[in-house]
Amino acid sequence: MADQTRRVHFVLSTHWDREWYMTFQxxxxxxxxLMDRILEGWNTGELQGPxxxxxxxxxxxxxxxVRPERRAEIEQRAREGKLVIGPWYAMPDEFLxxxxxxxxxxxxGREVARQFGGTPSCAGFTCDIFGHNSQLPQIYAGFDQAAALIWRGVNTWDKRTLPWEGADGTVMPAxxxxxxxxCTYAHKVRGRPGSPESSDPDWVRRQIDDQLAWDAECTDTDAILFFDGCDHNEWDPLSYRILAERFEEESGGFEVVHTDLDAFVKEMAAQADRIQTRVVGELREPAEHSLMRDNQWLIPGVMSSRVWIKQDNAACEKLLTRHAEPLGALSNYLLNREYPSGLLNVAWRWLLKNHPHDSICGCSIDQVHExxxxxFSxxxxxxxVITSDTLLRLAANVGEPVEADSTRVLLWNGALTPVDGSVEVTLxxxxDWPTFNEFFGFELKPGFRIYDAEGN
Known part of the structure; x- marks a missing residue:
């Protein structure tokens, strides 16, 4: 490692499961x-960074x-870079x-960040997902993410930095x-809330020194990450004040700065050639080490728990991507009708709010899944409604006008390949159409003929 001073990036966050062992509300x-206190901290100057x-x-x-009156304040903080937003809209599970x-x-997520006036984050943050799919480096690279931040699914307990090679060959620093x-910083430095040691400044200082020494040993790059963002944690003024004593000061070969993940991953990625331990493809290794060494358990059973959730999600994804959206585009092209982008955006928002891992994995309390x-509905x-209305209008515009004693049937294939075979249709x-009856005369049968689009 170079002799130069190493920068320690303190990043303030919170891991916000929208629903889990409590409901969304x-x-x-x-x-x-939590957000009220963050804004208050900036307004008083007690909280210095983003x-x-x-x-x-x-x-x-x-x-x-809940707080619509604070939108202007949120937008101001986003423009200033105090709120670093995204890149996800709602951090999802990667397999389901x-x-x-x-x-x-x-x-x-990037669009919403810009709507607030901010620059979308370039840190591919997936901190608590139950393993990672092999194409995530490729997907992240397509959105100009500088690096990925991961945890579960890989057992490199003593290495903070990894080159991760995706399925298509994309290599991304991770x-x-x-x-x-x-939660490591929160557990090690902030301590257990309400415990005597957590309110002891000297204990906190010792914990900072110990954690810094360990992270420095495990990190191949000059940049080191102190990440304070455990589950639903608010920021802690005491430990923050103690750490802030070191802000912008060089001591023991380290400089501590309150910054954001974007600054950290950019500095880390600039020294990617130093990173030695490489991982490849899908990251779904079960935990190999004791809890004293590493707490990354994979929890694979969530892939099939409450299977109706997975089925409903797949049906909604198919409905939007194979029916409503392509039909909307076809109607716009053929009939010059407005593409229903507004309605589709609303539909996607509803669906994406079901994609966080504690939701779609089916591992929360019953009310969450209710x-x-x-x-989904x-x-x-x-x-x-987009699909049915568009199909009706397309059917009305195929060929000549429908005669009074006729009805037109339009079959839509939303699959990705042609269908050559019989199709079952309920009409x-x-x-008032003519009927006929068979010899036994049990019930009248409708009489009709079937014609193709050319009248044959």
């Missing part, structure tokens, strides 16, 4: 207080739905949603969180 009650919004943008929408959903999630993952049913309702036959 119960957690939002806490979110409002806050990372847990790699997702949706929590700011959740906050402003489609690749298209991952792309839409990143697109929307930061792998240590002992307690993204709430998911409503979001809203997505379905929008997708179905409503007009009640």
């Amino acid at each position: 119960q957690f939002r009650y806490r979110l409002v207080k 806050m990372q919004t847990d790699g997702q943008a949706v929590l700011l929408e959740d906050y402003l739905e 949603v489609s690749g298209e959903s991952l792309v839409r999630n990143l697109r929307l 930061f792998r969180f240590g002992l307690s993952g993204y 709430d998911m049913k409503f979001r 809203q997505c379905r309702g929008i997708g179905e 409503q036959i007009p009640a």
